[in-house]
Amino acid sequence: MSNAKQNRINRMINVLENSSSWISSSMLASLLGASERSIRNYVAEVNEAGTRHIESSKEGYRLAATTSAAGNAPASLLGNADIVPAGSDSRRDFTISRLVNARDGLSVFDVSDELFISESTFQSSVMPQARALVRQFDLNIETHDYRMTLTGREADKRKLLGHIATHNSYGYFTSTKTLENMFPGFDVQGILSSLVEICQRSDLFINNYAFSNLLMHLLVIIIRLTSNNELSEVDGPIDGDGLVAQLGKREQIVRCAQCIAAYFEKEFGCAVPRADFQQILLLLALSVERCDFGDLNREKLASIIDRDFMDMVLGILDECGERYNLPRFIDEPMRLQLVLHMFNAYQRAVYHVSYPNPLAAQIKSEHAPVYDMAVYIAHRFSTAMNVEVGENEIAFIAFHIGAYFEKFSAPDGAITCTVIIEEYHDFARRLVDDLKSEFGDDISVVAVMSCDGYLADPPESDVVIATIDVPVCGGSTKILIGPILTKQNVRKIRDRLCAIQEQRRRLYAQGLLGRLLQPGLFMRNVDANDATSCIDRMGELLAAQGLATPEYIADVHLRESVSSTAFTDSLAMPHAISVYPERSFIAVAHNDASIPWGRHDVRFVLLIGIAQEDMGLFRDVLDLIIEVFSSVETTMRLMQTDTFEEFLAALTHDIG
Template sequence: MASRKTERINRLIDVLQHATSRVPASVLSKILGIGERSVRNYVSEVNEQGQFRIDSSSGGYRLVATDRSNDSAFHAEADGQTTSGSLEDLESRCNYVLSCLIKASGPISIFDLAESLCISESTIAGSVMPQVRRILPQFGLSIQIHDYQIELQGKERDKRKLLGHLATHNVYGYFTSTKTLETLFPDFNVQGILSNLVEICQRSGLFINDFALSNLLVHLLVIIIRLTSNNELTDRDDIDANSVVSRFKQEREITRCAKSIATYFEGEFGCSIPDPDYQQILLLIALSIERYSYNELSIDNLSEAIDGEFVNTVVGILEDTARRYNLPNAIDDGMKLQLVLHMHNAYQRAVYHVSYPNPLASQIKQEYAPVYDMAVYLSHRFSVTYDIEIGENEIAFIAFHLGAYFERAAAPANSLSCIVIVEEYHDFARKLVDDLKSALSDDLSIIGVMSCDGYLASSPESDVVITTIDVPVTHGLKILIGPILTKQNLRKIRDRISDLLESRRMEKARLFLKSMLRPELFARNVYLDGDQDSYIDYLGNLCVEQGLATVDFIKDVHQREKVSSTAFTDALAIPHSIGGYSDSSFIAALHNDAAIPWGRHKVHFVLLIGIAKDEMAYFRDALDIIIDLYSSIDKTSRLMQTDTFEEFVDVFTQSIS
């Protein structure tokens, strides 16, 4: 990864780019985890480099030159390249060493590595190798160093996972995976290989969506790279891929595609494909294709490939998810079928150890947090039922499926009272009212039809006033339309009604949030030994002592954290339960000046949330409001400057008003 200084300068620029007002040095100091003097030094360094200009005043700092549209260095950086064109930062050096270790058939010299990187042996040993050692254990790998010779130790399957991780786990995911592989393995014509593989897949007659195709291609590239350096899969699973594929209606196409790829490998690279690798290719293709088009999907089709008990289990978990999040009418048959098929594919990927990275997972988690949280709940229930692991990438894909349906079902559905103002003219008035009732009966309850004079004389109260005359309205939302109800008029009415209902729904959530904050559940600058679990326990104990939650509830919060980190933004973590409820609804807040490591983030605020069962309907909207608040640099900056509970509540409640 990049040097800490580079990371902090990039973070400094990012904060100022997204701020709409000046950011004080004290706030930047806390966000970056450095002293105010260092902030001033970083600002001076940025200004000296000339790509940005940061203006300073007594009110803080602001970015005044951010147009980099013509900056070639910026575009090189966005394409995954280093701006200098050399391997000069720690991440590039670390990746280079890892790629050399993966390619090597035996030990490699630390002196050769230092010479290739144009750095000293001491820099390799003291800076690069510690970072390499931190990365390897998560893949079950290690390094052995003897007489200045370094060798990668571990199973072939784990080495391939590491290589796939290097290709796809960067800021831009699959969008730069090919460029990453080209950088790591310059001897390979990566783009040419990809073009041939795409052509083979297309000729096979299989439909593979863009995410699945990118994933498949990276996996196949990894296999080629390893086989050409004489590294075969020896630690095979007891999986008969032919048997798995035989249950697909596209069995012939899958087999033809796999054989074509194997033939291409052998002809292009002169390496035969061992059976374990061929089995892996078969599985990768089978678990990447779309088995049914939307129009083909039916219970009968699913029953040919999926056990009925599996279907019922997934549908049951889905219905429980809808009930927990107060969406009882959310599920239609189309959604059930789509989700069952997706969960079956996810189950197979988990069983057969086929990874499926999602390049948009972090974005989905932050921008669609309530839907992501539903996916976490559903995934956890599913993983416990079938004793498998469902990771954050799969959770994000499940959120795709849940999002459209649950967001639609969560739309405001309360009926509004309405008065219609229309002048009597033949049958036009009666027809207009009848058409309104017919088209909007689910959203509006028409409580009165009045002339202009009648309305002005009595000024009755209603939520909405639909009028064909531009009359002053004293109560309710005014919607001016023409005397003939056109499609454009109906669209206008529906949009305005939807906005009104959404506003009311969010106002209820805001009031709910304000009621949850308590001075006895507020802590400032509490630093604990240990990871995020210790902070959950600290805040949880405060809630238990106040009789708001139980020990079992806090255990449930820990379980939620294990499934997926609750750090939704760079400043904020929101630990909460995965299936349980608190005795009363509350927010226990911790605000630290120094950042708390929380998964891949470092946060300054921890809001432990408990929701009583009868108030669960507010949770989705409350979560949305909080994350929106902390996604704003300006609002977060104001919160960072608070010290007391009263100050925190004042800024918090003003920001969500």
């Protein structure tokens, strides 16, 4: 199966998973960029594989409920050695694992037989994908007389194995199963349990993500050493001792590394070579927390890292706050935590140690504004330090700033409320206390009045909560309840409050997007075959209308090069990373044919330009648009639009 075809099948399943209704074959074909006949074939293949079941009717297709969580995972990830790899990624990874373990190379015919496919299919579909993946790790698959050999440094082969183990669809959750499938002769679970016990006895604090990454690297080292594949001079010198010497926990790190080496020698009967021991030291040193975040202050931080480095990162954080118009951008404790995190990220970049983030894609799609700020910080940092900061590290930066950034997002605002209740002992006070306790910051009680008092001088408020049926004034919403706040009353009030918030949000979105979207910036079927050409075409239109300069479009390309702005399967939102346009706008390209955009194929491109004075709106723009495109039903409606007016109506229809 070709990689493109497998990607379309995966996207089809994702669309069906996120749809609450049947989806027609024609709409699926449009969403995936395939023919209706192909859709029928994809459905048949999924149902034949048996891991998921797609129901069909005259209304279209929908995904049947699965009976267990395991039913969602590909068979090749569930540790069943009797199941032959069927998907394109599974066949690719199976081939690579066999090549890594084969000292004398492999026969093309033997691997084809193991996969139950023809030699021609293997050569035309599996090998191109395998070669493309290994090239990312500076490795090569050489073929002579139908015999394949994986060539390159041992260090790069280990990185490749770690990547395959941790970059499947289920991340760390199935990485040990993946290693078991790749190395069926090893007791992976037994080795893992021993490593966990050694690390837990080491008196080292390692966070969960670093710990999972560390264990995967250690497992790969042990597996490779037992096959007599050790690091050599070709792999380059590794100075784990030098890094460990800088750390306060150096004695614990060395002791932990020695325990791992002793376990290896006792269990497998051979010593750990010096270069591999240095690698273990390095992995441990880059995994431990330098200090307790709760005790962190500027003096303590200056004792761990260079003060110039600290000032540089703090300066970047100040620039980020200015860029996004957030004068209160993160507090002092979080600023110091980020400085320490960026120092660790710098060390990982210098020593070329990977640190996969299994939630990177989720963070990017669900917290786009925060992720975008992390992109800005990563770009400025990588430029200043001349190191590469990838998407995994960007997602970790987003982790750090996310919770704090949410404090400064534009709030919906508390709903003002007037309470009408007749005085009877302390019933009025108790009702107001119960309302405040139940609804917290969602409401702001501006007045507590009797019926006569309200009719004589009604205050302005969004809501009137009354225990007496009284006519309300000024367009307020009336909610009639009993004098005792029952669960039924609470649900009634909450439903009305939600309706008000939804209406506010819809009006706000319609106003905001209506202001930024313009008929003259709506393009249908742009002549573009990739992200670069699409941005250029849209840039030409913007330049013709005096909205964008060549400098601005160049900055949009720069932002795209740091991290793809395709936040969903159907949508890309390119924008600048440093330069501001003269005034704010959103240019729209709606294509019937999909445009390859990073790992996605998009049909909609919204090129966003936010003037400096409007940067406070940036978070709202991204959030609102992504919210719309996260809905399968709304995306389908948007795809059926042809004019600007139809597009704007569909875009703002379901917000809130």
